[in-house]
Amino acid sequence: MRHPSDIARRAAAASVGLVLAAGAAACGPKDNDAKGSAGDSAPHKGGTLTVLNSEPQTDFDPARLYTSGGGNVPSLVFRTLTTRNRENGAAGAKVVPDLATDTGRPSENATVWTYTLKKGLKYEDGTAITSADIKYGIERSFAPELSGGAPYLRDWLVGAADYQGPYKDKKGLSAIETPDSRTIVFHLNKPEGEFPYLATQTQFTPVPKAKDTGTKYAQHPVSSGPYKVVSNDNDGEHLVLVRNTYWSAATDAERKAYPDKVDVRSGLDSSVINQRLSASQGADATAVTTDTNLGPAELAKVTGDKELAARVGTGHFGYTNYIAFNPKVKPFDNAKVRQAISYAVDRSSVINAAGGSALAEAATTFLPNQKSFGYTPYDLFPAGRTGNAAKAKELLAEAGYKNGLTVTLTHSNSKGFETSPEIATALQDALKKAGITVKLQGLEDNDYRDKIHSVKTEPGFFLAHWGADWPSGGPFLAPIFDGRQIVKDGANFNNGLLDDKSVNAEIDAINKLTDLDAAAKRWGALDEKIGARALTVPLFHPVYKRLVGKDIRNVVISDWTGVLDISQVAVK
Amino acid sequence: MTGFTGFALRRAVGAIVTLLAISVIVYVVFYATPGDVAQITCGPRCSPAQVHQVAQQLKLDDPLYVRYWHFLQGVVAGQDYSTGTSVERCSAPCLGLSYRSDRQVMQIILGKLPVSLSLVLGAMVLWLLLGVGTGVLSAWRRGRLTERALTGVTLAGVATPSFVIGLVLMIVVCGQLELLPFPEYVPLSADPEQWMWNLLLPWLTLALGEAAYFARLTRASMLETLAEDHIRTFRAYGVGERSIVGRHALRGALAPIIALNANDVGAMVGGAVLTETLFGLPGIGQELVHAVNVVDLPVVVGMVLVIGFFVVLANAVADVLYAVADRRVVLT
Amino acid sequence: MSLVRVTDLTVEFGGLTAVDGLSFELAPGAALALVGESGSGKSTVASALLGLHRGTGARVGGSVEVAGTDVQRASEDELRRLRGGKAAMVFQDPLSSLDPYYAVGDQIAEVYRVHTRASRRAARARAVEVLDRVGIPDAPRRARSRPHEFSGGMRQRALIAMALACEPDLLIADEPTTALDVTVQAQILDLLHTLRAETGMGLLLVTHDVGVAAESVGEVLVMRHGRVVEHGPVGAVLGSPTQAYTRELLDAVPRVDAPRAPSQPSEEIVLEATGLRREFGRGKRAFAAVDDVSLRVHRGETLGIVGESGSGKTTLGRMLVGLLEPTAGQVRYDGHARVGVNRAVQMVFQDPVSSLNPRRSVGESIADPLRARGERDEQRIRGRVTELLERVGLEGAHYDRYPHEFSGGQRQRVGIARALAADPRVIVCDEPVSALDVTTQAQVVALLAELQRELGLALVFVAHDLAVVRRVSDRVAVMRQGRIVESGPADEVYDNPQALYTKQLLAAVPALDPEVAARRRTARREPAAL
């Protein structure tokens, strides 16, 4: 009976899909790599760009998308108040104006943000984009029918906590004012210096109320960007975009929009995607992928091949894989035990399990190793490359575990994931040297997430990961370490259950800053301060390597998304 | 055929009972499976308040039996639902709406079905030709070298995991030799020729292993028939080996072939996920996996019901075919 | 120039020799019967004539020449031309000898086209023609039906039609009537006779039934252990046999016209059935296999129940022992109405193979009733079983042997021993000897009679063979279509039958004397249909 093996394989692939979906919020090439792959001749307009993905572009509705900086394919159709700077590397981590004339004017101690729309902005049907449409777009993102977006708007906007969206609540959100058709004002319940970053998310896309079709809007969202949807089969399984003739480059400094047509195909096996990109036959020569990384296996093959290696784009995304402790669970209530484990970890074998040094960089800080996050290098419990078993034993002895101890490491059963069995077993093997016997508790992925994100069921010792909603320390540290963000009766991300006055105060203080560089420095300092508590053991920051078709030009990979920016790619 | 309506009726009733049971099982099972649907649907960072709103939106707070009752109502009478801006009709048989995308499950399935059917039915033709052909040949050449060779081949076929076959086929045919483009589903309606070329490899992947089984089955049951008395009669009347094997022995072997074929076709409509994934064919199986991963109950139930439906249907068809083939059989 | 010339034929399968230096000839148009008990090698000879042993691993020696073809040296093609073309074969079991999946007409047509270049249509026409010729009513329509839609006799006719299709010079009939009822058998034999008279083809008849031979052929060849025992004109061989074995064979054959030494049954009724009725199937397909049958069995007597297949006699037997529950009516044992089985009423089954569990030693099988009764003492059990084994003419040492190590007759003895183990007062024997050779038949029948006398058993003897029934029975009941058409003291029923059906039955029984046989044949005109 061959069918079962089918079933098996399919699920395996499905989980691979998840990996890559996670990867989609990941990294891009350093400039030099980019040059290599971009080719030297200048990019031209025209042609069809094919996108080969494993996961379908589901919920193609600006209200439902959860993106970092407006997403990749989505940002071809959805323009937002601000957007990410479409440049390679660190420069790409900056926030820049999009629909708005600037990145926003703060007032009243950064609790009020005012934006003015550019002139001559049009939808795909030629009608003008107004600030009211942006307000409406944000309001509908509160509708339970259209759930899925990031939590910030609900948390920050005045009186938005219980707002149910325009379908149930006709009054609308008083926190957003549109004094005239080009001005929009946001009233926040606390200072948020990073509001410009938030304004890059697709919820800030204008939606013409007349054209809103509720849950069916994803079928054909009204485009404000360079491309419009001509077909969207089976909820993003096959998406075809063509030029939106009403879009003018004059109002959009960021999107290059070289190709005439973008054909997004999905449901492919990751190994097939990479196989096709490397073969680059026919239409695949002008193909890219927005969600599939080179796996270790493919990397091993690619690095052996000059021509292929030249077509690999490398990117970095603000992302950290780490071990999380729950100090409410013995023996992890004892800092010495947590420190011992920090010393004992063998990062090299963990990194190998994650795909090797080319796909993962050892992490000793919780913040990603990028300037925009305020990265401040520190290594408080130096474990070296392969772990410091001696020091670990010593600490264990002090903690009262002379003849070692036995702990249970919880992880997800989904293969290839950052929280996967591979990494768990690597740690299991490494901690053996320090006299720590690790029992593995592999859970089905949903079960795993339920458990680690619920205060009631959170295990004491488990694998976790965190990615940035935008390249800054704020969204990276606050959800994990802000005591006031501990969620008792829902999805909780403060796994260390840390509720420390000084930390909370510092977070508030930094949020007041509208000078993002200054803020970054203080985030870095805060990171080190928290790190001393050994509530987490940072393991590695993933590196994302992706192939592009042989005729692809002008590959731009920012540190914001870490993946090549479709709006910049040319096929001629 | 006498009593056919009676048979059809009994089968229909049986099928409905079976499908009802299946839907109940799936409901209960997924009620028990971990994974907070509302949380997953709403997104990982949703606040409890939001999650609660979504739960209400999806009617997840109702007790299980109520939800199941609504499901049944939908199937029988259809149901209305709101897109937020307007009220839409999901006409009977309505399998409900996907939690994740708010699309009608029936629409989702209808979107996937052509792919699965093209894949499975196409492959079926292939494996029947290959399998039965090989079986007949080795039964005819029994005891000779040809048979030994064929037996070896088929055993190899049985013992090779099908994803290996598929992978190798794709690497060699598309990658190295570049004989075919990497497969991608093209609807039959859109371009029959492209449809065929693109499905060729998937068909082979699915068919090769299957063909091996059919070859073994065909050979075995033909040898059994060859040992029966009436074969002796035809030998005693100078009827040639070709006609004895090709006409009489094969005819006797049809029954088990039909039966096994029915089972496999039915099961593969939802079970050919390996091939679907490997070749990026957006079929039922792939969708089912995805739905299971995100605990999208309505879609899972719908898919399982459709798969179950095809299994039941396939078996009923098999029985009819069999009764047509052999008048001695009484349909029950 | 003879039609068949067999010289010094030897056939060996692996080690054992089935046919050993057999020689005979058959003149064109003549008829020869190979008569012998099972294992005599007679059927092997038949297949050898068509070279059917080729490639089966059997070693064939000597020479066989049929219709001018040297079967030994003939090429595959020559053989094929011979098979069905010049010499056609009719097999024993007409059901399994036809392909269940194709219409009878098509099968005949297929054979016809193998030997002639005829078109499909012509072949079909020919099929209908021969089917009509063998007396199948409405041949054009029936040609389109499949074998299972035919009655046993019709199937056999169809097979004969297939044989006729190519007008062969020789017809080889291998036990052509063994599977048929006696009346049907008579019709088939008559058919063969008329066909021969008209077509002038030769006949080689293979049979175990001396009577059948006497009816149909001019020459008899008695075989045993693959060798010729006696060969000559049928009258001579059957009338004044020169060989001891031939005589033994003839004596063993039960005579329908030989009265039985009367026994003196008591008036005590042990088993009584009143208004028994049994239906099978539900709804439209329901039918009554036994319908309103009443009978009495006295202590020490033998009640013979005779009938053709489908007459319901077996169903009746099973109801009497309680294996089947009657739909209506009741069975009374010792005057008490009884439900389910009762150890005092036992059964001896027809098929000596399936009536014993192949995986258990015969001793164990026989011991079953003892153990079931609660006997635990192994010594006593063994003792009793040994006693029984010896009683039925086997050895106590056979206790640990398995059924497949015994001959058919011995197994039947084991079956009887098992029945006796329950100390029954009535034994229902369902066709107890029909699967046995005549000589063995005689022995088993004798054994039963002996046991009856000693133990005062009442026997219900169910059989299709009128002769055997007459030999054992005090009273006889003739069954047809689930009803008893006639019953009474054996001699009355046999010597002066009242019911028309009984008359037909008796008339159909083959006679051992060729003259009588001939007279009988002319007496019964071949009816249009069966």
Added chain:
Amino acid sequence: MSEALVAVEVPGASASGTSGARQFRRRLRAQRAALVAAAVVALLALIAVAAPLLTAIEGQDPTTYHPSLVDSARGGVPIGSFGGASAEHWLGVEPQTGRDLFARLVYGARVSLGVALGATAVQILLGVVVGITAALGNRWVDQLLSRISDIIVAMPLMIMALALLAVVPGSFPRPVLVALIIGFVAWGTIAKITRAATLTLKQLDYVAAARLSGWSTLRIARRELLPGLAAPVITYAALMVPVNIGIEASLSFLGVGVKPPTPSWGQMLSSADVWYQAAPQYLLLPAGALFVTVLALTVLGDGVRTALDPRTASRLRVGTGHKGEAKA
């Protein structure tokens, strides 16, 4: 299903009869292929049992990482030719982790064979019980049971697997669970076969004789029916074992098989298939092992069938008009 769809040979009913073991062994010995297969299977079983010993001889274990043996910069591909095969690591090491492949392979054999056999046992148990009950019970029991097996058949394997995994606590030993899952999804055919065989046996006179001697139905089922079922059931079971091995591989593949770090061929395959180009032997070893095992078991299964089934054993010898058929 119409009854005729299930054709069953019941030796007890066939003329040749059988003296059980002796005859069976003789018939089995008559087939060279089957003997070779049997030898291979025996060897595999031995390897599985002796896994700890074998790895001890090699001086490795299946779980220890060897980061130094893989090229971290190139995705963790094993250093050296043939996947880093050496005197220490006979079959090389696993990419990324550097775990010893030989050790993982032989330990994997344990899971594959163990689970497959366990599953087969479950299938036989369920199938025979259900089959007999259906055959001896009245129409309604029969109907009900066949409906149930319909449902099981119509249920996708993955759903069943997830179902059981969801309900059963994580502490429950995985291999057992997997065996149960497989056993639970694929007992339908055995049930059908048993039912058909029982219906045939029920008609046999010796069963009637047993009733006449006064035994209870239960006793008759045990003493007269069960032995008669042995042949068809064993035959099918022998063919089920390789299939079950395949299913186990699939489930491990799917991630619902045995838990890491316990090695299983299915797991190895699923993580290896992407390495087909960079480290072929990593894919070929488990695939080869699976191939050989399934092949051997299948051939053996065929052998067992031929040996247990008088039809193919004896009937084929008559008049098939071809040489060498006697061997069939």
